[in-house]
Amino acid sequence: MPEKKVSQDKGFIGVKVAKLPGLVKEIGLNGRRTVADALEGADLDAEEGYELRVNNEVVGTDHVLSDGDIVLLVEEITGN
Amino acid sequence: MSSINPTRHLQVFSPQEFNKAGYKIDVIGCGATGSRLVLSLAKLGITNIRVWDFDKVQAHNIPNQAFNLATDINRLKVEAIRDAVSAATGTTIEICDTKVDGSQELGDIVFLLTDTMASRRMIWEGAIKLKAAVRLMVETRLGVESGKIYTIHPGRLSHINAWESTLCEDRVATPSACGAVVSVGATAEIISGFAQWQLIRWFQIQQGKETDLANEIIFSLRPPMILTRNF
Numbered sequence: 001m002p003e004k005k006v007s008q009d010k011g012f013i014g015v016k017v018a019k020l021p022g023l024v025k026e027i028g029l030n031g032r033r034t035v036a037d038a039l040e041g042a043d044l045d046a047e048e049g050y051e052l053r054v055n056n057e058v059v060g061t062d063h064v065l066s067d068g069d070i071v072l073l074v075e076e077i078t079g080n
Numbered sequence: 081m082s083s084i085n086p087t088r089h090l091q092v093f094s095p096q097e098f099n100k101a102g103y104k105i106d107v108i109g110c111g112a113t114g115s116r117l118v119l120s121l122a123k124l125g126i127t128n129i130r131v132w133d134f135d136k137v138q139a140h141n142i143p144n145q146a147f148n149l150a151t152d153i154n155r156l157k158v159e160a161i162r163d164a165v166s167a168a169t170g171t172t173i174e175i176c177d178t179k180v181d182g183s184q185e186l187g188d189i190v191f192l193l194t195d196t197m198a199s200r201r202m203i204w205e206g207a208i209k210l211k212a213a214v215r216l217m218v219e220t221r222l223g224v225e226s227g228k229i230y231t232i233h234p235g236r237l238s239h240i241n242a243w244e245s246t247l248c249e250d251r252v253a254t255p256s257a258c259g260a261v262v263s264v265g266a267t268a269e270i271i272s273g274f275a276q277w278q279l280i281r282w283f284q285i286q287q288g289k290e291t292d293l294a295n296e297i298i299f300s301l302r303p304p305m306i307l308t309r310n311f
Contacts, residue, residue, distance in 0.1 A: 080193045
């Protein structure tokens with residue numbers, strides 16, 4: 001899915017933010033709409049060791065979210 | 081010794097047809113995932129299996145790997161799993177106690193189950209990527225409460241590019257809190273099961289019975305969640 005860097009409107013949207021494994025939070029964003037905003041709202045960071053995705057597609061923190069999107073921090077793992 | 085009776089799963093997977101097709105399976109890595117998988121593949125009725133690992137069974141392997149405390153400590157893992165498979169199924173598998181470095185010629189189906197990204201890259205580049213003999217690669221990654229299963233055709237460019245983009249550096253992967261490797265057998269059970277099912281699905285596709293195979297499966301156990309992608 002291509003990066004969406006469109007102009008933002010100021011409406012309210014609801015998104016889910018998940019850290020896998022770990023937690024899932026539902027948060028509301030009013031005006032601010034990037035992945036970075038959503039992570040901040042969920043008290044999470046795009047930390048090293050986790051891959052950032054939206055709706056299961058790899059994105060950057062400046063990706064603009066839509067209502068109902070799911071932001072995922074997926075743990076990098078290497079064992080077997 | 082008689083061979084196993086596959087009646088209960090015959091409608092899903094026919095070992096006779098699979099073995100008759102001459103597919104050769106290489107399992108690289110006989111740890112928490114690999115040891116379970118080898119035993120499961122043999123219980124499916126698959127006979128042409130070769131397992132690679134150079135480690136010996138240690139006491140801390142017993143809780144999360146398919147080895148026995150009474151008989152296997154300090155034995156080569158490949159010898160222990162060969163004997164376990166023989167006892168459980170009557171099948172004799174081929175074993176190699178050497179490190180796979182990419183110079184080896186591998187079979188039709190490769191399960192890449194090593195425990196570092198560096199070893200995955202080395203084996204992939206040397207022995208799997210664009211190798212005509214390898215028709216399917218299943219590569220797994222085991223976390224404590226999560227797992228990843230990749231299933232790709234090593235000759236298909238879209239698969240190659242997508243899978244290579246998932247490779248991280250070993251230093252990036254999340255370390256455990258105490259610095260030791262944490263491995264839970266229950267998670268390995270799930271990954272091994274998915275890997276086995278990916279082979280079953282792939283064979284069903286070869287038979288024209290199935291059309292779709294997820295190239296990436298990611299699961300989390302806390303909270304329970306499964307993500308899939310097609311490359």
